[in-house]
Amino acid sequence: xxxxxxxxxxxxxxxxxxxxxxxxxxxxxxxxxxxxxxxxxxxxxxxxxxxxxxxxxxxxxxxxxxxxxxxxxxxxxxxxxxxxxxxxxxxxxxxxxxxxxxxxxxxxxxxxxxxxxxxxxxxxxxxxxxxxxxxxxxxxxxxxxxxxxxxxxxxxxxxxxxxxxxxxxxxxxxxxxxxxxxxxxxxxxxxxxxxxxxxxxxxxxxxxxxxxxxxxxxxxxxxxxxxxxxxxxxxxxxxxxxxxxxxxxxxxxxxxxxxxxxxxxxxxxxxxxxxxxxxxxxxxxxxxxxxxxxxxxxxxxxxxxxxxxxxxxxxxxx
Numbered sequence: 001x002x003x004x005x006x007x008x009x010x011x012x013x014x015x016x017x018x019x020x021x022x023x024x025x026x027x028x029x030x031x032x033x034x035x036x037x038x039x040x041x042x043x044x045x046x047x048x049x050x051x052x053x054x055x056x057x058x059x060x061x062x063x064x065x066x067x068x069x070x071x072x073x074x075x076x077x078x079x080x081x082x083x084x085x086x087x088x089x090x091x092x093x094x095x096x097x098x099x100x101x102x103x104x105x106x107x108x109x110x111x112x113x114x115x116x117x118x119x120x121x122x123x124x125x126x127x128x129x130x131x132x133x134x135x136x137x138x139x140x141x142x143x144x145x146x147x148x149x150x151x152x153x154x155x156x157x158x159x160x161x162x163x164x165x166x167x168x169x170x171x172x173x174x175x176x177x178x179x180x181x182x183x184x185x186x187x188x189x190x191x192x193x194x195x196x197x198x199x200x201x202x203x204x205x206x207x208x209x210x211x212x213x214x215x216x217x218x219x220x221x222x223x224x225x226x227x228x229x230x231x232x233x234x235x236x237x238x239x240x241x242x243x244x245x246x247x248x249x250x251x252x253x254x255x256x257x258x259x260x261x262x263x264x265x266x267x268x269x270x271x272x273x274x275x276x277x278x279x280x281x282x283x284x285x286x287x288x289x290x291x292x293x294x295x296x297x298x299x300x301x302x303x304x305x306x307x308x309x310x311x312x313x314x315x316x317x318x
Contacts, residue, residue, distance in 0.1 A: 004266055004292050005039030005203065006032045007281035012050045022054060024284065029058035031285040033065045035292035041177075041203065041279045043071035043112060044097050045081070052100035060102060069108035069175075069203070070097050071142065073115065073123070085115030087126035094130050108175055110140035111167075120163055121170050128171035139171060140203070143178035143191065157191040164194065173200050177279070180204035180272070182213055182265050183234075183246055183313035188272065196273055207269045207278035208262055208291075209313075212240070215247045215261040233315035242314050249310045253303045259294075262287075266294035268307055 011025035029040065040059075042051045052070060059066055072093040075082050097106065109127060114120040130136040143160040157178070164173055176195055180187040180202065187202065195202045208214055210229055220237035223230040234243065250261035257264070262280075269278040282288040299307075 003039070003277065003295050004037060004270070005041055005277050005279040006037050006288060006291075007205070007279045008040055008042045008051055008055055009046045010281040010283050012047050012054055025054055026058045028282055028285050028288050029055065030062070032282070032288040032292060033062060035289045036295065037288070037292050038065070039067045039069060039203075039277055039279065041069045042101075043074075043110075044093055044100075045071070045074045045076050045112065048076045049096075049100060052097055056100050056102040063103055067107045068101065068103065069110060069140070070101065070106055071110040071112040072097070072127075073112040083113045083115040085111070085118040085120065085123035087122055087129075090123060090126040091130070094127075094135055098135060105134065106136045108138050108140050109136040110142055110175070110177060112142050113144065114163055120166055124167040124170045131171070138174035139167075140175035140177060140201075141167065141173055143176065143187075155190055156186045157189075160191060161194055168198075173198075175201040175203055177203040177205050179206045180269055180276070180278075181207045181209050182250065182268055182307055182310065183209045183243070192272060192276070195275060199275070201275045201277060202273070204269045204272075204276055204278040206280075208265055208280045210235070212243065213247060213250060213261060213265040215251055219244070234313060236316050239314055239316055243311075245311050246313055249306060253299070253306060256303075257297060259297050260290060262290060263294040263297050264299070264303070264307075266291060267297040267299050268304070270295065271299055271304065 040055055042055050044052055072090055073083055073085055075084050094109065098104065109130060111123060111127065115123060127139050141164060143157060167173060176191065178187045178191055192202055211217055219240035229235040233239065247261055250264045254261050254264045266278050266280065269276060280291045282291060
């Protein structure tokens with residue numbers, strides 16, 4: 001069975017900002033490392049910059065315990081986010097991330113989004129130069145997102161695979177980060193087979209469905225205004241209620257194993273292949289430790305069949 005990573009973004013950006021506490025986040029990272037988590041995932045845009053600073057503080061004296069992943073390519077403004085893939089910017093962004101993370105090398109450096117005004121090969125070439133310089137050990141690419149596939153006849157990851165085919169000609173891709181969960185399994189159709197055929201790792205983002213698959217969120221509970229779930233089509237009160245059968249199914253399986261719905265959801269992701277690493281976010285120690293425990297949960301064929309038979313998740317666009 002594989003291992004579970006830790007997405008550090010919620011500790012200082014986007015989700016429930018009123019609940020974010022620096023000292024608690026440091027304890028959460030340490031608890032995750034103690035529980036066997038190695039992959040820590042962050043990005044310069046989270047905060048912006050504050051998430052990398054937090055991870056850097058957390059890894060003082062423990063750098064060798066972690067496989068450190070961060071990202072470049074997106075700039076955060078007051079009301080907008082823009083891509084920047086210019087080679088000079090990539091080099092400066094890497095140096096800045098190294099300073100904030102208090103390390104001399106990044107294990108996995110990911111391109112968050114390609115810049116539409118810069119050929120992706122140029123951006124990727126600059127990132128490859130960072131490997132040659134010893135500042136980065138490997139390169140990864142984040143999936144371009146569902147909106148890019150909303151064209152007749154297109155599949156969700158067509159755009160990502162086109163990018164992967166292009167950058168692979170410049171320098172090997174070590175990992176792809178894309179959403180994968182019980183209620184968003186689309187990566188299994190096209191993207192994971194591409195990765196598996198080439199020995200490329202898949203970092204499964206949002207493996208707990210933005211928290212919904214934990215069973216701790218209630219329909220109509222509301223979210224803070226800056227929480228992206230406040231605008232997500234699956235998190236309206238109506239759709240959260242409609243998707244309760246998905247959580248109920250995970251809970252039934254969890255009860256048979258003495259586990260939690262979150263652990264079942266993560267174990268399902270881990271079962272998709274040895275190159276797949278779920279990267280759930282966590283702000284509290286107990287959630288990080290619980291998530292890490294999913295690596296010890298072995299789902300049966302009956303469990304997997306029940307998950308496959310769960311209703312398709314619905315959103316307000318359905």
